[in-house]
Amino acid sequence: MKHLLLRLSELDARAGDELRVIGFFDALLQNGADLDRLLIEAARLAECPVGVSVPGLGVRRRVSADGGTPNGPADPDARKLGLANGGEVWIERRGPAYPIDAMLIERFAIACAAVLGRRDPGPAFGDPALVELVLSAAVDEAGRCRALKLLGLRPDRPVQVFAVAGDASGLGGRAARLGELHGVVVSGPPWPDALASTSSRVGVSPRVPSASAARAWHQARTALRFAGPGELWGRVVHWERLGGFALLAEHLPYEAAGGSPDVAALDRLAEGANGESVLATLDAFAASDSIRRTAARLYIHRTSVAARLARAESELGFPVQSAQGRARLTLALTLRRLGEHPSAGEIRRGA
Helix, strand or coil, rough: CHHHHHHHHHHHHHHHHHHHHHHHHHHHHHCCCCCCHHHHHHHHCCCEEEEEEHHHEEEEEEEEECCCCCCCCCCCCCCCEECCCCCEEEECCCCCCCHHHHHHHHHHHHHHHHHHHHHCCCCCCCCCHHHHHHCCCCHHHHHHHHHHHCCCCCCCEEEEEEEEEEECCCCEEEEEECCCCCEEEHHHHHHHHHHHHCEEEEECCCEEHHHHHHHHHHHHHHHCCCCCCCCCCCCEEEHHHHHHHHHHHHCHHHHHHHHCCCCCHHHHHHHHCHHHHHHHHHHHHCCCCCCHHHHHHHHHHHHHHHHHHHHHHHHHCCCCCCCHHHHHHHHHHHHHHHHHHHEEEEEEEEC
């Protein structure tokens, strides 16, 4: 092979490099590299972010040249190559393409197809019993490791857990319906694009060792209670961004959340004329810090915002534009949201 490479290099300077690319990916496959390792090594070889997406298998990965997760969405001008199973791989190289890019993406696609082909994908939504074992607090570490392996996930990699109310397809990982929710276990680099585009309510746990998956499931369900329409919390809520509000959700009984007089006042506003518009304005105002920014978020005139705030203040009984008033409004809106959704311990979860 060494003499062949030298001879090919004399005939075509790129031929030797292209054969080295082939050998590089062949060696990864022969050594049993999984999908995460394959992407990390491919990104290092390419010296730019690479990615793979196979919606039918719930696979979405993107890795930067340093082995981490790139910031922001994928480059829309990335060089892409389709896979036979309906997915695609891509290389996000900025500037001129390298001479070996064509061979690199071709062998990258072949290697991804080979790795995905040797996985047992199971049902499209994963095996509910295995996902339940991974997320159950009653399962020991050995049982959780076996379940992760059967799901095609590596027990030595951190996991992130999503609690989803609604459609969980397109979020990657392994998912199954558990009670009234979908539980999703994600290993490897996170995929922020999928969370940004989902229309479902989603609670997201921190990335934790796989041994802590049960706790992560609890955290994800706690975060889910805050998720909903509006800008104050949004449809996708990360537990680690809740701070002290997580304690509020953990320890406040479900029935007690609506007992505040301020929440009762919000309910009266909701039941009145244009109630949804008034509450949407209060939500946007709590998420911003001025009438001007609120108007820009809602695409309405500032006078309309001021009129709705004045109407709300007359019902609430306190000014919402002061620092204390905005904090009180934020708490009232949050308590109302928590009163709409059961706590993590009260959700029928099957795990």
